[in-house]
Amino acid sequence: MRKLLVIIVIMLLSTGVLQAAPAVPPVVYEKGVVVFVGPLDQTMQKQYHMAQGELVSIQLTSGPETGKVVDTFNFVSDRSAYEIRVKPGDKVIVAVTSDLGRTSYHVSDFDRFDYVYVLGGLFVLALVVFGGVVGAKSVLVIAFAMLLIFKFFIDQVMVxxxxxxxxxxxxxxxxxxxxxxxxxxxxxxxxxxxxxxxxxxxxxxxxxxxxxxxxxxxxxxxxxxxxxxxxxxxxxxxxxxxxxxxxxxxxxxxxxxxxxxxxxxxxxxxxxxxxxxxxxxxxxxxxxxxxxxxxxxxxxxxxxxxxxxxxxxxxxxxxxxxxxxxxxxxxxxxxxxxxxxxxxxxxxxxxxxxxxxxxxxxx
CATH class of the missing domain: 1.20.1640 (Multidrug efflux transporter AcrB transmembrane fold)
Incomplete structure (x- = not known):
């Protein structure tokens, strides 16, 4: 019986009936700016197989396709706190997937970290302007503490x-x-x-x-x-x-x-x-x-x-x-x-x- 099962599995593999599960297409994240948000017409609803949602046009601002304007479907239902509602001018993170020769674009999240840089710059400026030399030293010790925690402590926790x-x-x-x-x-x-x-x-x-x-x-x-x-x-x-x-x-x-x-x-x-x-x-x-x-x-x-x-x-x-x-x-x-x-x-x-x-x- 065992030999018969082995022969059947070999035959199925040779004919392609049994194959390894297809690899999940890799996801690349790029930056973009929303340039248009509008409702879906009937043709788009059939294309995306969705009735609730909106058409979002995004101009990519990073990656090999910088400057290209791409269209994507953004599902909205007013029922979930995890939905991403965008408007023209919003900076977003775009998930780019390529599968079977077709490239798809999806709104992954808002691009928030640029504003963190702004706040960080204001924080450093305030320390230096109002603290003088001590403020500059404070910037150095903050950077050292963050480096020690993220580059040494976290690495040791992982190991x-x-x-x-x-x-x-x-x-x-x-x-x-x-x-x-x-x-x-x-x-x-x-x-x-x-x-x-x-x-x-x-x-x-x-x-x-x-x-x-x-x-x-x-x-x-x-x-x-x-x-x-x-x-x-x-x-x-x-x-x-x-x-x-x-x-x-x-x-x-x-x-x-x-x-x-x-x-x-x-x-x-x-x-x-x-x-x-x-x-x-x-x-x-x-x-x-x-x-x-x-x-x-x-x-x-x-x-x-x-x-x-x-x-x-x-x-x-x-x-x-x-x-x-x-x-x-x-x-x-x-x-x-x-x-x-x-x-x-x-x-x-x-x-x-x-x-x-x-x-x-x-x-």
Missing amino acids: NLYSLTLLTLVVSAIIAVVTQVVVSGVSKKTLAAILGTVGGVAIAGILSMLSVKLMHLTGLDSEEAMLLKASMLAQIDFQGVLFAGMVFGSLGAVMDVTISIASAVYEVRSVHPTIGFKELVRAGMNVGRDIMGTTSITLILAYAGTSLPLMLLIASQQNAPMLKILNLNLIVTEFARALTGSIGLVCAIPLTAVITAMLLKRD
Whole structure:
């Protein structure tokens, strides 16, 4: 029987009845500008086999067909939030496919990133104009931090050779040291700010780690994470990725607080060289208390702003049991993310005040 099946399969393959599945035609993405949007006539409806939609003419602005105007069908129904409604003048991304000698064009998305360049340029200009040399240094450390995260940290996460916890703390320490040294120079004030930052971030990291474990957080709290887990990067520790996000999210705010306190204590010591250790710590704590409230609410509001759709979702579920909603992985993750960073920030204040006072009193 087995031999008979083998003979049948060989015969079918030789006659072409059984063939490998056809390869999916590659998709090339190019830029374009919408030049015309209009309704479909009956001929076009038959051509595209669609009654709901519009004809979109696009002039390609990149690729080998730059300058060519192409027509495509854009389905619209007023029922889906994922539909792309365009108008003349819109910059779009065009998906170009070639199959059996026929080239097709489809609106893939809006071309948004050109405006990101504009905002980025305005941000750099504002830093340099109003910050002078310090603003220029800030641009450099921001570029370094982004390069370190995207080119080193992300690559290491993809390779999955090292502990994400250790990797996150090392990268955070490097960013803290480089940022404080480049912006403030080499001094005891900078050293105090670095040590305070490391201490505050370490506390936030410990709390984040405990939250992930004790609350059984999975790290799969977004569509992107679930898609990666299901199809592409199943081997990655998504709990570690969640931990890294919590730590990186608090790092910037902690650095801001520590350098402010260290600078304040340093200035007090400069004006009153004979001031005692306790007075220096008290001065740092007084400044820290003023910063504490505003910076904590800044951090909480930053997380609340990114979670606004989530809060609207909770508010709309009036008949759903709050016990179930408040214990959802997505909800608890956002609470843990905001609170662990805020606790680390608050703890960095007395740490920095004490460390700065100790370093200055050794002179």
